[in-house]
Amino acid sequence: MGYVAVKKTMSAIPQDIIDQENAKLMAAHQADYDALGVRLARVGIDIEHIVDRLMTLEVGIPSWGMVSGGTRFARFPMPGEPTHILEKIEDCAAVHQVSGLTPRISLHFPWDKANDIDEVRDYAHAHGMGFDAVNSNTFQDQPGQRLSYKYGSLTHSDPATRAQAIEHNLECIEIGDRLCAKGLTVWIGDGSNFAGQNEFADTLDRYLESMKAIYAALPHDWRLFIEHKLYEPAFYATVIQDWGTSILCAQQLGPKAQCLVDLGHHAPSVNIELIVARLAQFGKLGGFHFNDSKYGDDDLDAGSLNPFQLFLIFNELVYAETRARGQFNPAYMMDQSHNVTDPIESLLNSARAIAGAYVKALIVDRKALREYQSSNDVMMAHHCLRMAYETDVRPALAMARLRKGGAIDPMMTFRASGYRAQKARVRKSRPAIGGGII
Numbered sequence: 256m257g258y259v260a261v262k263k264t265m266s267a268i269p270q271d272i273i274d275q276e277n278a279k280l281m282a283a284h285q286a287d288y289d290a291l292g293v294r295l296a297r298v299g300i301d302i303e304h305i306v307d308r309l310m311t312l313e314v315g316i317p318s319w320g321m322v323s324g325g326t327r328f329a330r331f332p333m334p335g336e337p338t339h340i341l342e343k344i345e346d347c348a349a350v351h352q353v354s355g356l357t358p359r360i361s362l363h364f365p366w367d368k369a370n371d372i373d374e375v376r377d378y379a380h381a382h383g384m385g386f387d388a389v390n391s392n393t394f395q396d397q398p399g400q401r402l403s404y405k406y407g408s409l410t411h412s413d414p415a416t417r418a419q420a421i422e423h424n425l426e427c428i429e430i431g432d433r434l435c436a437k438g439l440t441v442w443i444g445d446g447s448n449f450a451g452q453n454e455f456a457d458t459l460d461r462y463l464e465s466m467k468a469i470y471a472a473l474p475h476d477w478r479l480f481i482e483h484k485l486y487e488p489a490f491y492a493t494v495i496q497d498w499g500t501s502i503l504c505a506q507q508l509g510p511k512a513q514c515l516v517d518l519g520h521h522a523p524s525v526n527i528e529l530i531v532a533r534l535a536q537f538g539k540l541g542g543f544h545f546n547d548s549k550y551g552d553d554d555l556d557a558g559s560l561n562p563f564q565l566f567l568i569f570n571e572l573v574y575a576e577t578r579a580r581g582q583f584n585p586a587y588m589m590d591q592s593h594n595v596t597d598p599i600e601s602l603l604n605s606a607r608a609i610a611g612a613y614v615k616a617l618i619v620d621r622k623a624l625r626e627y628q629s630s631n632d633v634m635m636a637h638h639c640l641r642m643a644y645e646t647d648v649r650p651a652l653a654m655a656r657l658r659k660g661g662a663i664d665p666m667m668t669f670r671a672s673g674y675r676a677q678k679a680r681v682r683k684s685r686p687a688i689g690g691g692i693i
């Protein structure tokens with residue numbers, strides 16, 4: 256469900272290129288779709304119903320993921336990457352055009368600060384794009400900033416530094432409101448690198464006090480997303496380090512405060528789908544930052560390493576939706592760093608993985624699963640999940656994209672469009688633009 260109805264008047268990629276590529280693949284696509292439809296009908300599932308559900312799925316794109324990312328060692332810019340916010344929006348629109356899945360952009364301030372915020376909003380709307388949660392940044396110092404965040408921001412020992420960090424968040428809400436965004440995501444790097452550096456309880460007290468001031472400034476229809484992260488930049492103890500602290504804070508703050516789960520912000524081997532179920536059960540699942548990881552906050556493409564985990568997360572989401580009393584509306588966003596690939600291609604890769612995980616979760620035979628669970632038939636319960644997971648659902652994804660005016664094969668269509676090469680000719684390289692690992 257989009258936050259605003261926007262009228263598209265501009266296209267990042269000419270629609271006739273998408274149509275031409277689709278025409279080449281149409282016959283094979285229709286045959287594959289029909290075959291999948293027959294297969295699903297055999298187990299009592301209507302493929303049209305699945306495609307309808309998929310067409311309601313929307314995932315936000317991170318503005319900071321549109322330029323080549325980097326590590327603490329280096330960043331390798333690519334020719335044709337965006338050099339300012341409007342070009343980032345154009346690239347986001349290109350992703351949405353072929354994927355049909357990503358109609359909103361999540362902005363990060365002050366990285367995305369613009370002189371004319373109305374121009375930013377109007378330019379996005381003209382491309383058929385809206386805005387997802389805005390992100391504040393008090394984990395680094397900006398040029399000319401009065402007080403440093405070296406020793407913390409919302410939890411700093413100095414009240415004046417905390418006030419400055421609060422003020423920045425209030426400004427983000429103000430800008431977000433003008434963009435028709437409906438949420439603020441707060442992630443802070445606050446914590447300690449040495450035992451004894453600060454008191455755990457005192458820093459959390461200060462966090463809550465600061466967040467109460469931010470919460471109080473939220474428009475009535477906004478949500479406040481608390482993003483936890485196990486470690487980095489604080490390597491001994493982080494203030495908002497896990498979902499436990501996150502939900503405690505969200506409960507203290509009130510109903511508009513919810514927890515945001517970034518898939519890379521947990522210890523290795525943590526059962527993230529269980530965390531998702533717990534947060535959903537208590538009405539505190541605010542949303543996601545999708546990505547994938549091998550070791551830590553790697554910010555790799557969603558589903559590129561652990562597609563089964565992504566499926567199990569969506570399995571919990573689909574189940575949580577059936578149990579939810581009242582509104583169940585997690586904000587799905589991506590948070591990735593594209594260090595060695597074209598960001599647009601990585602986002603297409605991730606969009607496909609996310610949509611695939613969702614569809615596979617939708618085709619789980621829940622009635623049979625419940626019966627197996629009731630009779631403690633462990634193997635068949637597991638088998639039930641595996642059969643859904645192992646189904647090749649690509650034709651259903653292609654159909655949903657096609658019906659939204661997107662591409663049967665987004666990756667090949669994007670390549671065929673020559674978009675990046677064309678941008679490399681017109682965009683002037685400016686390596687200093689914000690982007691990185693968060």
Ligand SMILES: [Mn+2]
Nearest residue numbers: 517544590693
């Ligand atoms: Mn994140």
